[in-house]
Amino acid sequence: AAGVIQSPRHLIKEKRETATLKCYPIPRHDTVYWYQQGPGQDPQFLISFYEKMQSDKGSIPDRFSAQQFSDYHSELNMSSLELGDSALYFCASNSRRGSLYGYTFGSGTRLTVV
């Protein structure tokens, strides 16, 4: 079965650079959620999208932005990267109609800022 696909798997950037992370949800899933998990920290919800519109917002920094496209994939754009942005960024997807079902996590993108 298809899973949530994230790319790239690993990314190394320098301070003040920008990064774009991608998340491809399971087919027929229309909602995408982004999370950040720093080393030794708990996952923090960043933002979610449904039908290309932002549906919920968590602790996403102003330097970050995200969007969902017509094919339901989502991109997290990170600018002016800081050392503290080094983390695992993972996404999840589900179908809004069955929002208590089928919530699936991606494997994540490990971002290292040097």
Add this chain to the structure above:
Amino acid sequence: AQSVAQPEDQVNVAEGNPLTVKCTYSVSGNPYLFWYVQYPNRGLQFLLKYITGDNLVKGSYGFEAEFNKSQTSFHLKKPSALVSDSALYFCAVRDMTGFKTIFGAGTRLFVKA
């Protein structure tokens, strides 16, 4: 390898009754265990975690979880369920690197009025 298992896809309880959502884990070393909740169309919310100390951990919204090392379990409990507790609940374990959280498959909780 670290893993968690949630044996129940769905739990149904009546409002006012106690609820239990089960979780078992497999880790090497000391477990860092978590419970998260996802309300419909919202991001995951942290409920509680066990790292060390008392086996009974109290968390948000009146939830608690009991760590049982001999049974390798970390069941989520609440003495009196509310309709608003209906959501998807995830048990999780932090992997040995501390960098990644491994989630269970989730348990759907339905609380009927």
